[in-house]
Amino acid sequence: MYRIRFHGRGGQGMKTASRILGSAFFREGYEVQDAPRYGAERRGAPIFAYVRAAQRPIHERGGIAQPDLVVVADETLTPIPAAGVLAGVSARTVLLINSAESEDAWKARLNYAGRIVRLPGGGETRERAETATIGAICAGAAARLVGRISREALALAVDDEIAALGREAAEKSRERALAAFDALDFAEGCVMEGEAHDARGYAAPEWVELAAEAALAAAPDIRAVATSVEVRTGLWRTLRPVIDYDHCKGCSWVCSTLCPDSAIQVDAEGAPRIDYDHCKGCLVCVAVCPPHAIRALPEKDVQQAQEATA
Amino acid sequence: MSEHVIQRMKDLPSTHLLGSGTPMCAGCGGLGALHEIYDLLGTRTVFVNAAGCMTLLSVYPFTPFRGSWLYTAMASAPAGAQGVRDALDILLEHKRIPPEDDLSTVVLTGDGAAYGMGLSATSGAIERGLDFLYLCYDNEGYGNTGQQFSGATPHAARTSTSAGARGYSGEKKDLFSIWTAHRPVYAATVIGAEPLDLAKKIEKAKRLTGPRLVLALAPCPTGWDFDPQQTVEIGRLAVRTGIWPLKEYLDGKVVHTRVPHPRQPVEDYLKTQGRFRHLFEPARNEALLGEIQARVDAYWANVE
Numbered sequence: 001m002y003r004i005r006f007h008g009r010g011g012q013g014m015k016t017a018s019r020i021l022g023s024a025f026f027r028e029g030y031e032v033q034d035a036p037r038y039g040a041e042r043r044g045a046p047i048f049a050y051v052r053a054a055q056r057p058i059h060e061r062g063g064i065a066q067p068d069l070v071v072v073a074d075e076t077l078t079p080i081p082a083a084g085v086l087a088g089v090s091a092r093t094v095l096l097i098n099s100a101e102s103e104d105a106w107k108a109r110l111n112y113a114g115r116i117v118r119l120p121g122g123g124e125t126r127e128r129a130e131t132a133t134i135g136a137i138c139a140g141a142a143a144r145l146v147g148r149i150s151r152e153a154l155a156l157a158v159d160d161e162i163a164a165l166g167r168e169a170a171e172k173s174r175e176r177a178l179a180a181f182d183a184l185d186f187a188e189g190c191v192m193e194g195e196a197h198d199a200r201g202y203a204a205p206e207w208v209e210l211a212a213e214a215a216l217a218a219a220p221d222i223r224a225v226a227t228s229v230e231v232r233t234g235l236w237r238t239l240r241p242v243i244d245y246d247h248c249k250g251c252s253w254v255c256s257t258l259c260p261d262s263a264i265q266v267d268a269e270g271a272p273r274i275d276y277d278h279c280k281g282c283l284v285c286v287a288v289c290p291p292h293a294i295r296a297l298p299e300k301d302v303q304q305a306q307e308a309t310a
Numbered sequence: 311m312s313e314h315v316i317q318r319m320k321d322l323p324s325t326h327l328l329g330s331g332t333p334m335c336a337g338c339g340g341l342g343a344l345h346e347i348y349d350l351l352g353t354r355t356v357f358v359n360a361a362g363c364m365t366l367l368s369v370y371p372f373t374p375f376r377g378s379w380l381y382t383a384m385a386s387a388p389a390g391a392q393g394v395r396d397a398l399d400i401l402l403e404h405k406r407i408p409p410e411d412d413l414s415t416v417v418l419t420g421d422g423a424a425y426g427m428g429l430s431a432t433s434g435a436i437e438r439g440l441d442f443l444y445l446c447y448d449n450e451g452y453g454n455t456g457q458q459f460s461g462a463t464p465h466a467a468r469t470s471t472s473a474g475a476r477g478y479s480g481e482k483k484d485l486f487s488i489w490t491a492h493r494p495v496y497a498a499t500v501i502g503a504e505p506l507d508l509a510k511k512i513e514k515a516k517r518l519t520g521p522r523l524v525l526a527l528a529p530c531p532t533g534w535d536f537d538p539q540q541t542v543e544i545g546r547l548a549v550r551t552g553i554w555p556l557k558e559y560l561d562g563k564v565v566h567t568r569v570p571h572p573r574q575p576v577e578d579y580l581k582t583q584g585r586f587r588h589l590f591e592p593a594r595n596e597a598l599l600g601e602i603q604a605r606v607d608a609y610w611a612n613v614e
């Protein structure tokens with residue numbers, strides 16, 4: 001059975017990627033499961049989607065703990081523990097990553113034993129409007145790496161899954177998925193099917209026994225205020241709004257009111273200050289700033305520049 | 311909070327009370343409206359939240375609120391608010407809390423609940439004259455479960471349960487009129503993209519006692535299919551095209567707080583969103599576009 005896990009951010013089309021790959025496998029006669037993981041987090045947050053494909057009925061359920069292929073649509077997820085990109089990988093797990101950096105650089109950085117393949121054109125700065133096609137690209141690339149899916153089945157699967165988004169989107173997605181498929185001919189079939197897991201060998205997790213508590217103590221009351229600030233939603237951001245204070249007119253009631261996330265506070269001098277620990281990178285502030293004093297920079301570049309000066 | 315009256319953008323609160331770090335989508339228009347409203351209502355509040363996207367605001371052990379918050383089933387938030395109000399009143403009456411410890415009760419609910427299964431509980435609460443503020447953020451669908459259509463979905467929009475060339479076949483319910491038919495103390499429509507109009511209405515609602523209901527259109531990048539940075543622009547277009555009239559109801563009269571003049575064609579709003587893309591691609595659906603524009607025109611013909 002093939003077990004494939006997609007990692008991306010909400011809005012990058014990971015659910016679509018899993019559906020395209022699932023449909024393509026299905027068209028090739030496989031039994032298929034594809035599903036995103038349902039979670040509380042939204043657009044910008046780490047998202048998981050899973051595909052299982054086998055030539056027998058699939059009895060496994062739930063998330064994929066030991067993947068044969070891990071697809072990372074957004075390289076900025078790799079250092080985020082909650083994204084769990086490397087969870088359960090082994091030397092036989094292939095890692096497909098969307099990055100401008102080389103396979104060797106990633107092998108060293110992640111101390112990765114298995115094979116790493118870079119997504120063709122990986123890491124190119126794309127317009128955010130196009131991020132939705134990353135899912136189709138990932139699906140096309142994954143299809144080639146498993147080596148069981150024909151170009152035709154892939155094209156039809158993209159059409160199956162994207163048709164509702166309009167002709168232009170469907171064409172663009174199909175074109176990109178096929179280009180990724182073609183570009184990875186050198187790695188065709190490098191993903192090996194994992195063994196069937198047998199319920200008989202199942203080892204129960206090491207449960208921790210929790211004694212029943214009185215309802216008053218056990219009810220989940222939060223007694224502190226605004227604890228949400230402990231959650232660093234700044235990690236969701238791929239683009240960073242940066243205020244050019246030379247052009248800022250100090251009308252902070254505009255940007256600080258319209259930032260949906262209370263991530264722009266006003267300092268004692270009345271100047272706006274962006275809280276990068278929490279700013280999700282929606283770029284509403286960039287769009288509403290009257291003198292266009294806020295620019296959007298790729299988060300990755302800003303972080304690299306900061307590392308270089310540190 | 312203060313007696314200071316908000317007249318200009320400059321008067322808007324510069325301290326933002328709602329905590330960052332919530333799991334709402336980047337660019338969530340509902341969160342935008344909520345944070346503006348929270349800055350004005352302040353922390354001496356109990357939010358009673360019906361199931362929907364916003365219930366994920368407070369997932370143990372995290373909450374963005376600085377006052378109280380309580381979760382109810384989807385249809386039951388007004389009933390929950392009644393319980394909270396009654397409990398506070400009893401505590402006050404028995405002098406178990408001093409008057410300055412009183413809190414105001416705020417219902418927070420999505421449109422799925424407000425236009426649908428929560429409507430009868432809302433009707434009952436208005437009928438009983440419950441002293442509460444009712445806040446519906448209207449993202450025009452069941453957002454939390456993947457944007458299925460709701461009673462608030464506009465005609466022709468694509469939702470995950472209304473695919474196809476014509477989108478949703480039903481009509482958006484006129485919830486504001488349903489509310490005002492109950493003759494509450496106050497009702498208003500707002501949008502986060504017009505913070506000054508919103509602030510004036512919330513300030514007014516705050517000073518009144520009894521049922522006060524506020525309906526906020528909540529542009530939803532995920533459910534409506536647009537780039538998160540357009541949330542405010544789309545909200546402004548909703549007002550300028552006249553598809554989202556800003557108005558209030560007080561003393562038995564409805565007053566429009568903004569009459570867009572000239573009104574932009576409604577397609578300027580529709581074409582910003584993927585959920586209406588089928589009206590423009592592969593070919594323009596003149597009949598449906600005309601139908602939507604005619605409905606907006608008919609609304610304003612009655613106002614102007």
Ligand SMILES: Cc1ncc(C[n+]2csc(CCOP(=O)(O)OP(=O)(O)O)c2C)c(N)n1
Pocket residue numbers: 361362363364383384385419420421422423424449451452453454455460
């Ligand atoms: C009685 C009931 N039915 C279904 C659900 C599942 N459910 C949870 S949130 C939700 C969507 C609510 O839609 P809306 O009120 O518009 O809020 P939004 O999710 O859009 O914020 C649904 C259907 C539920 N919690 N309770």
Ligand code: SF4
Pocket residue numbers: 243247248249250251252253254255256272288289290291292293294
């Ligand atoms: S809106 Fe722009 S100009 Fe005004 S305070 Fe914010 S950053 Fe400065």
Ligand code: SF4
Pocket residue numbers: 241258259260261262263264274275278279280281282283284285286337
């Ligand atoms: S991008 Fe701007 S508006 Fe969006 S969360 Fe960050 S600071 Fe706020």
Ligand code: SF4
Pocket residue numbers: 042333334335337338339340341363449453454528529530531532533
């Ligand atoms: S789905 Fe829409 S309403 Fe729900 S959190 Fe996301 S943007 Fe906000």
Ligand SMILES: [Mg+2]
Pocket residue numbers: 362420421422447448449450451452453454460
């Ligand atoms: Mg809704």
